[in-house]
Amino acid sequence: MRLPFGQTNNQHEQLQASRNMSVARYAQPATPQTPATPSAQTEQPYTPNGSWRHPKFDEIARRQYATTFDERNVRAIVLNAGFLLLSLYGKSVTEKVKLLEYVA
Numbered sequence: 001m002r003l004p005f006g007q008t009n010n011q012h013e014q015l016q017a018s019r020n021m022s023v024a025r026y027a028q029p030a031t032p033q034t035p036a037t038p039s040a041q042t043e044q045p046y047t048p049n050g051s052w053r054h055p056k057f058d059e060i061a062r063r064q065y066a067t068t069f070d071e072r073n074v075r076a077i078v079l080n081a082g083f084l085l086l087s088l089y090g091k092s093v094t095e096k097v098k099l100l101e102y103v104a
Contacts (some may be wrong), residue, residue, distance in 0.1 A: 054060065
């Protein structure tokens with residue numbers, strides 16, 4: 001078998017093995033797997049005052065909050081832009097101000 005230019009036999013075998021693995025990742029299994037039995041639901045505690053919360057409520061609220069744009073996002077953008085400008089112009093400012101030369 002002829003190898004591509006500059007490739008050793010070991011490198012060629014490793015490349016072929018990785019290609020075979022990537023093809024196997026997308027191939028369907030020969031026998032279908034049996035579906036897993038759903039686990040039994042845990043019994044929810046009794047809530048007489050109506051304080052029941054969805055078990056995934058915290059995750060749902062976090063995802064909803066991640067899609068909102070408010071003043072915290074604006075503050076983070078302004079701070080990041082300020083730090084970026086400071087990092088770009090900081091050296092030229094410290095060269096002009098003698099007191100900052102001793103600190104930096």
